[in-house]
Amino acid sequence: MMRADSTSSKPIADAIERSGYAVVQSFLDSTAIAALAQECRDRAENGILQAAAIGRGETRIARADVRGDRTQWFEEAGLTTTQARYWTAMQSLRIELNHELMLGLHDLEAHYALYAPGARYARHRDRFRDDDARVLSSVLYLNSEWREDDGGALRLYLSNSADGHLDIYPHAGTLVLFLSADFEHEVLPATRDRLSIAGWFRRRA
Numbered sequence: 332m333m334r335a336d337s338t339s340s341k342p343i344a345d346a347i348e349r350s351g352y353a354v355v356q357s358f359l360d361s362t363a364i365a366a367l368a369q370e371c372r373d374r375a376e377n378g379i380l381q382a383a384a385i386g387r388g389e390t391r392i393a394r395a396d397v398r399g400d401r402t403q404w405f406e407e408a409g410l411t412t413t414q415a416r417y418w419t420a421m422q423s424l425r426i427e428l429n430h431e432l433m434l435g436l437h438d439l440e441a442h443y444a445l446y447a448p449g450a451r452y453a454r455h456r457d458r459f460r461d462d463d464a465r466v467l468s469s470v471l472y473l474n475s476e477w478r479e480d481d482g483g484a485l486r487l488y489l490s491n492s493a494d495g496h497l498d499i500y501p502h503a504g505t506l507v508l509f510l511s512a513d514f515e516h517e518v519l520p521a522t523r524d525r526l527s528i529a530g531w532f533r534r535r536a
Contacts, residue, residue: 332356335506340424343508344431347467351510352487354499358471358506359420366413368473368503371443371526379403380445387459399450400518402529404442417441417471417528425532434466434532441469441530446483450525452518454488457511457531464533465511472501473526483521487514501525 332354333342346353359367374380380401384393410418418439425436446452457468470485477483477500484498485507498519499507509516511531518525 332505335359340427341431343424344428347428347508347510348432351513352497353508355506355508356502357504359416359504361504363413363416364473364504365475367417367471367528368475368526370411370413371445371473371528372524374403374443375401375445380443383444385455387462395450397453400444400446400452402442402444404440405528407439421469421530428467428532435534436466436532437535438533439530440533441528444527444529446518446521446525448522448524449520451520454486454515454517456515463512464536465531466534467532468509468511468514469530469532470501470507471528471530472503472505472507473528474501474524475503477502481522482519483523483525484519485516486519487516489514501527 333346334356335358343353343355380403382393383398383400383402384391385398386392405414405418421439425439428434429436458465479500484500487497487499487509488495489497
């Protein structure tokens with residue numbers, strides 16, 4: 332795990348090139364994280380976050396036993412001031428990672444995600460079978476004072492690990508990045524609300 336360095340993204344790029352993933356502490360400052368967390372909670376309480384689904388097009392279906400989060404997508408043309416802090420930082424990172432790794436990252440899509448206690452997201456990949464636009468997945472965590480016994484880890488399945496996986500707990504300000512096509516992963520259940528922003532850097536269609 333590394334700390335964000337506003338002067339260079341090279342350690343992040345190096346980790347992605349070496350391992351296919353990076354875990355970054357304090358990607359945004361605590362004030363920005365708290366504001367994003369509050370906005371996510373407010374939208375959940377007001378019924379704006381909606382139950383997520385799996386699949387695409389005509390096969391898209393809600394399956395709470397497979398995926399139990401509630402989400403709201405960000406709209407670039409209508410970002411709140413709070414969301415703009417996240418968006419600007421991620422777009423800067425996109426440009427820097429393109430420079431370092433030449434990944435062809437063209438745009439960003441992202442949404443709030445709230446998992447209520449007991450909710451999970453079963454093992455899956457982020458890239459669709461018929462669409463390879465998603466290149467780099469990201470998760471920014473918004474949970475203050477999270478403890479490991481609260482659960483809710485992101486489990487990345489690794490081919491080169493003795494345990495076969497890496498569990499990353501959702502501590503506030505931590506950003507996780509991983510190559511979308513390379514890693515199966517799941518969200519383990521938690522004992523309290525688990526808040527995050529899920530995002531994907533995409534290449535041109």
